[in-house]
Amino acid sequence: GAVVSQHPSWVICKSGTSVKIECRSLDFQATTMFWYRQFPKQSLMLMATSNEGSKATYEQGVEKDKFLINHASLTLSTLTVTSAHPEDSSFYICSARGSGNTIYFGEGSWLTVV
Amino acid sequence: AQKITQTQPGMFVQEKEAVTLDCTYDTSDQSYGLFWYKQPSSGEMIFLIYQGSYDEQNATEGRYSLNFQKARKSANLVISASQLGDSAMYFCAMREGRNYGQNFVFGPGTRLSVLP
Numbered sequence: 001g002a003v004v005s006q007h008p009s010w011v012i013c014k015s016g017t018s019v020k021i022e023c024r025s026l027d028f029q030a031t032t033m034f035w036y037r038q039f040p041k042q043s044l045m046l047m048a049t050s051n052e053g054s055k056a057t058y059e060q061g062v063e064k065d066k067f068l069i070n071h072a073s074l075t076l077s078t079l080t081v082t083s084a085h086p087e088d089s090s091f092y093i094c095s096a097r098g099s100g101n102t103i104y105f106g107e108g109s110w111l112t113v114v
Numbered sequence: 115a116q117k118i119t120q121t122q123p124g125m126f127v128q129e130k131e132a133v134t135l136d137c138t139y140d141t142s143d144q145s146y147g148l149f150w151y152k153q154p155s156s157g158e159m160i161f162l163i164y165q166g167s168y169d170e171q172n173a174t175e176g177r178y179s180l181n182f183q184k185a186r187k188s189a190n191l192v193i194s195a196s197q198l199g200d201s202a203m204y205f206c207a208m209r210e211g212r213n214y215g216q217n218f219v220f221g222p223g224t225r226l227s228v229l230p
Contacts, residue, residue, distance in 0.1 A: 103218065
């Protein structure tokens with residue numbers, strides 16, 4: 001079946017640095033990928049919709065200059081958290097549509113900013 | 115208004131028993147899809163089952179079945195013969211409209227604990 005791979009699974013970075021998270025569709029092409037953020041004990045909140053070859057569409061309240069999204073190919077989207085702060089510490093997860101109606105998720109990335 | 119409502123923040127079930135996790139949704143679209151995902155403590159989202167708005171039969175996948183009541187706008191997940199490994203968060207989600215590339219919305223989730 002369709003598989004979405006996300007890397008890294010967890011990362012610790014210092015305040016002020018940037019960190020990149022990759023989301024790959026391994027056996028299908030995904031023209032659209034989605035990035036979510038999940039705070040502890042809460043549901044997933046959509047951050048942005050990533051479209052291959054064009055600019056991402058950000059949800060209200062999400063800083064596009066802070067959360068840079070690049071969808072350079074049909075199998076790869078990246079989320080870069082720039083100038084990270086401790087409040088950016090969270091669980092970030094991507095998803096992509098596979099064949100049919102199913103949306104598949106990556107494994108998620110735990111980000112801790114110290 | 116909440117598009118997806120899951121009224122049970124937490125549920126307990128005895129191992130080997132069946133459990134129903136509630137989900138109600140709100141949409142004015144005629145075409146939509148309903149999904150259930152399982153999220154273990156490790157964080158990944160595991161697809162469980164899908165029900166299309168035009169599907170006449172309730173979806174089933176192994177021990178998972180979806181009790182789809184369109185008029186009541188409910189899509190409850192039934193897990194039969196619960197196992198300890200079923201302990202996790204469960205999210206109901208909906209995709210609206212015919213644009214399959216669109217995102218969908220999630221409910222707040224239900225934490226299921228299976229007791230030995």
